[in-house]
Amino acid sequence: MSLMHASTAPTRRPTASGTLMGWVLVATFPGILMLTWHFGWGVITNVVTAAGLAVGLEALMVRLRGRAPLVALRDNSALLSGVLLGISLPPGSAWWLILVGTVAAIVVAKHLFGGLGQNPFNPAMVGYALLLISFPVAMTQWLSPQGLFGPEALSLGDVLVRWAGLAEASSLDSMSGATPLDAFKHKPEAVMASEFWASDPLPAGSLAAWRSVALAWLAGGALLLYKRLITWHIPIAMLGAMLVLTTLLYAIDPSHYGSPLFHLLGGAALFGAFFIATDPVSAATSRKGKLYYGAAIGILVMLIRSAGAYPDAVAFAVLLMNFAVPFIDYYTQPRTYGHAAPQRGIRLDPIDDDQERLP
Incomplete structure (x- = not known):
């Protein structure tokens, strides 16, 4: 995200993009902490991996475009996109799944459209949607809310095994559970909600x-x-x-x-x-x-x-x-400040009849 659009009337000084992104990152802390408390260490591995990959890919793409990476990274936009993508993924997602989503978000959805401020689509959601369509099984393996320190909670070591892609499919199924929306969506038609x-x-x-x-x-x-x-x-x-x-x-x-x-x-x-x-x-x-x-x-x-x-x-x-x-x-x-009506495609310097008109 960035503060890219100008106001139509005099207003206070716009917030710098890096500061804006920083506050949005701070605002994600309550949600990340609550997700971690209920769903365990996998939330942290998601966020850290996605954020690190996003920053690395941002630096690479900026470098390929002939700009100084450290200057571009100060806006925190890539970091925020990575954090939002990591939050959206099932806790404890494998590194390769996060990598594919981050490439789609940073390289495809952001830099192939011109970089910060030029992307027509939300980068994090492009990565998430691509993963959901391409890897539906992996994207629906949400962990059951076993907590962070409870007796049934996964240890950090177990989560790292999942992150490395080394966990067996049977163990993944046993640790996963449907989300409330998913469970209700796929209930039998003949079954009443109360039942x-x-x-x-x-x-x-x-x-x-x-x-x-x-x-x-x-x-x-x-x-x-x-x-x-x-x-x-x-x-x-x-x-x-x-x-x-x-x-x-x-x-x-x-x-x-x-x-x-x-x-x-x-x-x-x-x-x-x-x-x-x-x-x-x-x-x-x-x-x-x-x-x-x-x-x-x-x-x-x-x-x-x-x-x-x-x-x-x-x-x-x-x-x-x-x-x-x-x-x-x-x-x-x-209505633009100082004008009587909105300017929708109205030429401000109309060409006179005797002027040469471009085809």
Whole structure:
């Protein structure tokens, strides 16, 4: 992420990109700590590996483009992309899986489009979506919430075995469990929601773990709002659209649709609303555009969760709306300070009839 878009009216001095990224990294700490507390050391290995690879690939690409790597790395954008990607992956993911995702994020989604500020898509979500499509089995092996120090928790050594790709497939299956959204998505059609939850389909403590993680992301998002690093428009529009749709679906058929609380706290909705959808490079920029952009993401998340093949869908919804950002920005341009009306493709220096016109 970076603070790349200029304001349309006089405002306070913009925050430097490196400082902005640093505060966003700080805001991820509550979520990372809560994920680690519930899902163990694999969260740390994910984040450290992805962050290190992202910084290394950023330095390599910047060097190949003839620029000084140390200067470019000061904006912390690659570090943040790596951290966000590592957070999104199943805890204890293998190094090669993280490498593939990081290459897709930094090399393909960022530098092949021109580098920081030129990428039309959120780099971390490009890497995540590629991995989810290409390696669906590895991307659905979420560890059960066995804790960090509990009797059933994996030791750091066990996690490093998984990270190195040396764990047997049978042991991976035995340690993994479905996420709440995934379990509910694939419940038999004939089974009512009450019957489904009564059967204890999830490992013990899963719902509570995911809800506490979601609230930790909410705390981090509140810090971003307090520091004025993001505005409320995208998160509130996204979560509000999800709340409206899931309330309607739950009111129509509570036996086959999850409750509003389940959808808001059972997956990556809050993480996506505050840390992914608000990326100022790939998100809409005007206030009205941010509302449309965020609401459309929330609608797409619920449509994909309800009728699509993927249980969470935040990454796909954000990437789809990244496509639409130029269109949204064009039709929601605010009036530029000092002008009477928005300038949408209006030539400021019109050519006179007697001037030569270019073909």
